[in-house]
Amino acid sequence: MQSAICNCLYTIEAIPGKSHGLIAATTIAKGTRILSEFPLFKVPKGGNSKKRVRDSISDKVAVLPEEQRQTFLSLHNSFEDEDGPVLGRVRTNALPLGSNATMGGIFLESSRINHSCNPNAQNTWNDNLQKLTIHAIRDISKGDEITIFYLTARRNRSARLRALQTDFCFTCSCSLCSLPLDQRKTSDERWDEIHRLDSSIGSGTGILSAPLQTLHDVHKLLDLVHDEGFADASVPRAYYDAFQIAITHGDIARARVFAERAASTREILEGNDSPTVQRMKSLATNPTQHLAHGLSQKWRTTGDDVPKELANDEFERWLWRENTTQVSQYADLRSETAFPLFDDLPEENDISLEFYESTDGFSYRPRKHWCFLAEIIDVENFMRLRLIVKDKAGRKVPIAFYTESRGLEVDPSYIQEGFTVAILYAEQHGFLDLSVGIRHENPTAIKIVPLPLDELLTLSDKVQQYATELKGVRTCQGCNQKAATLKKCSRCGFFWYCDKSCQIAGWKEKGHKADCKLLKDPDLQRLFLMKWNVFEDYYRFGMTV
Ligand SMILES: C[S@@+](CC[C@H](N)C(=O)[O-])C[C@H]1O[C@@H](n2cnc3c(N)ncnc32)[C@H](O)[C@@H]1O
Structure with a gap:
């Protein structure tokens, strides 16, 4: 069969078991517009009575020029x-x-x-051209x-069939x-998970109530789509979902990157004259024109905050707000997932799906562990202990002790400006005087570390650098050499050394003496060793404050 509008990229041929189909007449590169075509006529889709649809279509076919009518009937x-x-037909x-x-x-x-x-082409209606395009x-x-x-x-396969x-x-x-049975099973599991994630992201509820979880779901969906080898519209759609999450929370930097990716991946499927591609490009230039911008300022960034020096992996981790807590052997106290800022803590009277989940639809429990870290900057002790603290972003908030002993249970030598407070499962509380802070009730949920917050974070950096094993190799804290045969500090069990002389250098010259003393505290060790993203039961400190 000869093509009426063939541009030589394909021919229409008989295909066994399928009647006819399009066959590539030449090599066609990804992103090529294979054809664009006006409809012969338009038809209503579903919802209408069959008779009405049949009558309206019969009228349209009756007025077609004879040649087109014959082609339609073929x-x-x-x-x-x-x-x-x-x-x-x-x-x-x-x-x-x-x-x-x-x-x-x-x-x-x-x-x-x-x-x-697993198609190799994509059909899209282009409203500007009033044509269907195939890329x-x-x-x-x-x-x-x-x-x-x-x-x-x-x-999955059976639902598709x-x-x-x-x-x-x-x-x-x-x-x-x-596919052979075993590969089909893997593929089906991926399709099921893609479908589940797609429905959950598409419901839109997580954008406001659980943005981080939803952003991670989008990332997971993209990974699965990539593993399954799809190159279709699910990719730009996922990037646009990520854009919407970022812009809703004021994150202009990430919104810009996501819109750029939505535009470039969609351009391959639809061409640069696609109205959707043009809109994505415009959003990439100015993300704030999106209606959801400003609904929340929780993740506020500016367009200039896109990091320029990061290696690919690190950039992706920044982009998707993924901290190393999930993969590293030791928690990174800079992680805002496990150690959130005050503004990111759940509100006491609101069930945030980023922090809680329900298994039965009625009761909720944490879906992960989290711990609020902040440095004491002022101490008040009138009726009850009240600490004014400053979090990692410099936000100052009160922690009021509503424990049975109103704060008397805390060793007074730990209640000092410049020490760091860690509170498990902390929530934002609105006090009667209209201030917002933390109402601390459970004496075993708090730990005070005798160290300013920035020094605790520096210690966390050192733990990441010197305690973490990567492909069987660690870094000596004394000389910075990487090796597979280092020996562990027997006191704290965190830092590793080539030999005695490196251990002495680490101890005397590189501050391990002080770090080792701190790291012997089991509660501090737990901050680094806990699996923050897996919740089985509440963790409590050992009251060694
Ligand atoms: C829009 S038409 C496609 C063109 C059609 N094969 C022809 O000869 O004009 C849709 C119909 O093509 C056939 N078809 C499409 N894809 C097929 C496939 N993968 N395997 C077998 N038949 C297919 C089915 O009969 C289906 O109802």
Whole structure:
């Protein structure tokens, strides 16, 4: 069959078991516009009575020029018996005119494109052009069939097979559906997880109530999409989701990067004349024009805050707000996930899904551990102990002791300006005098470390640098050499040395004497050793304040 509008990138050919389809006549590079086409006519999608749709379509077909009418009648019809020659062809061949469109279109060329669950092309309705465009989403070799994805949802193999059979009357035997059993299982698990994440992100509720969790879900979804080898619209859509999370919380720096990625990945699928691509580019230039900007200032950054010097991995960790706490053997006290700033703590009367989860829909429990760190800058002791503290961002807030002994349980030698307070599972509390701070009730939830906050964070940096093992190798705290054969400090068990002379250098010249004393405290050790992202039960300090 000869193509009417062929630009020589493809031919329409008979394909066994599929009637006809498009075959690449040459190598087609990823991002190439394979074709763009006006609809022969538009049709309403679903919702209408069959008779009304049939009548309106019959009218449209009747007024087509004879040649076009014949071409329409030559299109494949999978529903001839059920719906007759006209409606049957419309059901078989209509392509959506937009992602949530109520209209579909019949196309003389594009409607010849067959389905694959792992397609190499993408169909998009371009509202500016009033045309459907088909782009190569990966490199296509000469002789390969050009395929698109017919379904709206990404589901596992059996759900896909069911939907394709019901809606398009065929049994898919694409490369993904024909995988050997073990690989199919892995693929199905990925599709199920992608579907679950997609639905949870798409519900939109997490953007305000659990932005970090939702951002991490988007990242996970992108990883799965990448592992499964998809290169379709789920990628720019995920970047746009990430953009929306960032801009809702005032994070202009990350919003800009996410919008740039949404634009560049979508441009491959739709071309630079796509209205959505143009909108993404405009958002990348000025993210604040998005309506959600300013709803929260929790993550406020400026456009200049995009780091310029970071290596790829580090940049991605910055971008997705992923701290090393999850992967490193030792917690990083600078992590804002495990050690949040005051402004990021959950509010006492609100169940934040970033911090809590429910297994039965009624009761909630923490989904992770967290600990608020702040330095004492003032002490008041009228009726009850009240500390004024300063967090990692310099935010000053009161901690009022509502324990049974109103603060008398704390060793007075620890209540000193310049010492650091650690409070497990801290929440924001609104006091009657309208100030906001922490109402401390459980004596075993607090620990005071006899060290200013910045020195505690420096100690955490050293633990990251000298205690962490990477691929079997550690760094000697005495001479900074990396080796697999270092010996551990037997007192604290955190720092490692080549030999006695390095241990002496570390002890005398590099401050390990003081650090070692601090690190012998089991509560401080636990801050570094705990699995902060896995909640099994509440952790409590050992009252050694
Ligand atoms: C829009 S048409 C595609 C073009 C059609 N093959 C033709 O010859 O005109 C949709 C129909 O093509 C067939 N089809 C599409 N993809 C297929 C696939 N992967 N395997 C088998 N048949 C397929 C089904 O009959 C489906 O209802």
